[in-house]
Structure formats: C-alpha cells, structure tokens
Amino acid sequence: MTAFWAEPDFDEHECVQLVHDRASGLTAIIAIHSTHCGPAAGGTRFWNYPDPAGAMRDALRLSRGMSYKNAMAGLPMGGGKAVILGDSQRTKTPGMLAAFGDAVDALGGRYVTAEDVGITEADMVAVAQRTAYVSGLPVAGEGSAGGDPGPFTAIGIYHGIKAAVRHKLGRDSLAGVHVAVQGTGSVGSGVARLLAQDGAKLTLADIHAERAADLARELGANVVASEAIMSVGCDVFSPNALGAILDEEGIARLDCAIVAGGANNQLAKAEHGALLAGRGILYAPDYVINAGGIISVALEYLARAEGAPADINEVRKRLAQIPERLETIWQESDATGISSDVVADRMAQKLIGRS
Numbered sequence: 001m002t003a004f005w006a007e008p009d010f011d012e013h014e015c016v017q018l019v020h021d022r023a024s025g026l027t028a029i030i031a032i033h034s035t036h037c038g039p040a041a042g043g044t045r046f047w048n049y050p051d052p053a054g055a056m057r058d059a060l061r062l063s064r065g066m067s068y069k070n071a072m073a074g075l076p077m078g079g080g081k082a083v084i085l086g087d088s089q090r091t092k093t094p095g096m097l098a099a100f101g102d103a104v105d106a107l108g109g110r111y112v113t114a115e116d117v118g119i120t121e122a123d124m125v126a127v128a129q130r131t132a133y134v135s136g137l138p139v140a141g142e143g144s145a146g147g148d149p150g151p152f153t154a155i156g157i158y159h160g161i162k163a164a165v166r167h168k169l170g171r172d173s174l175a176g177v178h179v180a181v182q183g184t185g186s187v188g189s190g191v192a193r194l195l196a197q198d199g200a201k202l203t204l205a206d207i208h209a210e211r212a213a214d215l216a217r218e219l220g221a222n223v224v225a226s227e228a229i230m231s232v233g234c235d236v237f238s239p240n241a242l243g244a245i246l247d248e249e250g251i252a253r254l255d256c257a258i259v260a261g262g263a264n265n266q267l268a269k270a271e272h273g274a275l276l277a278g279r280g281i282l283y284a285p286d287y288v289i290n291a292g293g294i295i296s297v298a299l300e301y302l303a304r305a306e307g308a309p310a311d312i313n314e315v316r317k318r319l320a321q322i323p324e325r326l327e328t329i330w331q332e333s334d335a336t337g338i339s340s341d342v343v344a345d346r347m348a349q350k351l352i353g354r355s
C-alpha cells in the first residue's frame, strides 16, 4: 500500500488511523478529515476490498465527503469515515465489532460513527456497548428522530429530485416523470416508494435482481438488468448503489436530463462534473442531496448528549432545506457556467475553513 499521504485522495486529513486487532481479526481504517465544524461524523462501511489500497481510497474520499456534507447541511459536525475490511471467508463477528468500538472510543469523541453500507442498526448497538461516540441507534416511539438513517436519506433525495425536476424541466409535479433508479437497497427503495406515491414512472435495477423485481411488483414499476440501468431513456437517473459510476464511459451512456441520487462519490474524478454539465445534464451534488441520514443521525447524537430524544420536526425542517441548498448551487452554476459540483465544493471548502 502506498503511504496514505502520497494518495491522490489525501487532502490534509487531520488523522488517518489503521486499526488491527489480532484476537478478533479486525482490520479497519478510521479517517478524520476535518473537525473544523465539530466532531468528525460519518458512518462505518464493511466491505470486501479486493485490494487494501481501495479501502484507503474509500476512507480518504468518503471522510472528505462527510466534511463537505455536514458543513453544507449546517450541522455542527466535522467529517470522518471508517471502513472495516472484510474478506471472502470472514464476516463481521461480535469480537470485531467490540474491537472496532474500542478503537472509536480511544479517539475520545473526535470521531462519531454510524451505519453505512454493510453495517446494520444491530451492528451499531454492538459498537455502542464499547463507546458512546456512536449514533444511528434504535429509537423508541413516534416523534423521535434517529435510528436507521436510510429512510431520512431517501426523504432528502425525494425532495431533491422534485427540486431538480422543477429547475431543469419546469415541472411542479412528478406525475409521469420517468426516473431510473440504480440500487433498490435501503435508500433506493425508499426513494422509489416516495416517487411512486407522486405518480412518477419508475424503472428499477439492482445487482440482486430479485430485490428490484420484488419492489417493481409492489410499485407497478419496470425492471431492467443492472448493466442496462444507466442507458435507460428517462428524465432522471437516480444512482443509489455504489460510487464512481460517473466516469467517461458511464456519462456517455446516460440518456437523461438530470442525475440526482444518494450514492456517495458518484463522480469518478473531479473532471467528470464538467463532462456531465457539458452534456447538458443537471447534477445534484451527492453530498448535498444525500444529507438526510446524517441530519437525523447528528441530531440524534447531539440530543442524546443532552439526555433527550431528537425532535423529528427539527429533522423534517432541515430535510426540507435540502432543495433550497440545491437551488442556490444550480443558480450559481447557471450564472457562472461553473459546474454544480465545483460550485458546491467551493461553498463547502469555505465553510470548513479550507478555501
């Protein structure tokens, strides 16, 4: 593995920690990008990386993304991320989660963790046995925010898609708007259900084909193979699977007016934002549109520190600000000719004191 500071994705991260626990077999990376706005908050990903360098790249890129996301969502949190390296034989064990909790605890609150891909609410409950610097824990009763961030992320994306359709297509209703949804997991299925309620026409795909097929049956949607979803002729392509799908080849395949979805790090490289804009496609910067989950998780964490449940109305209010933020970015992009991803990055860098 190259030294992390030689990685192109290293961006003056405040702390990058490799965690290894021999007894449980845990290998993880915890990356703290910035604590300028508060403790570094960001989920933990459990993934079988074919190459450990890929895990380091993910930790570096995703933690920077969290700094930008939290700052743009107006949260008093910095940006961090953890990745746990799985392998083809070994899955998560209680021992690994306990060792991971100890590693988070040892950072003394500079990093606050939650769920990400491959990590469940039950996993976070296990981590919380060893540290208080954790969120996304089950919440009791109506009227509380917190718990699994997926549904809140989906609500924010739904608001963002509506704003994009208004901005690009001049339509106030989603009725008949065709959305191609890539990935029907926690976030993608939530987005699809909300869009279906508004009468959007949906095409779905997932590498677990039966997952997309089940949801398509429930919603009366179409389904295509996962390799075909990016070329579907539609109004909105909504990526809700993994990142880096918007590269030269991916962008060339798109046949849509808007890209708006929840996946983190959708642009394979920084220059791909301009490529999208050059094709006349409106892009909703990922870390702005997908902030719903961290809004809920952060408010849950901050409220717990005060010994109170998070206020669901405050979460709803902040989710409803996502479209306003996107609109500000798109207006500046329209006025300056600078692509929306760069406009958003500059706003975020200013907020975290890095401009």
Ligand code: NAD
Pocket: 116, 117, 118, 148, 149, 150, 151, 153, 182, 183, 184, 185, 186, 187, 188, 205, 206, 207, 208, 211, 226, 240, 241, 242, 243, 262, 263, 264, 290, 291, 293, 294
């Ligand atoms: P998930 O694991 O529940 O769902 C992801 C789905 O994508 C799975 O069903 C998987 O089979 C599918 N998938 C993977 N590769 C695919 C491909 N090439 N084509 C089609 N489908 C594919 O994860 P999630 O929580 O829904 O997160 C989805 C994305 O949103 C991730 O990039 C995640 O980082 C991002 N995100 C999630 C949240 C959250 O609150 N869960 C918040 C912000 C961002």
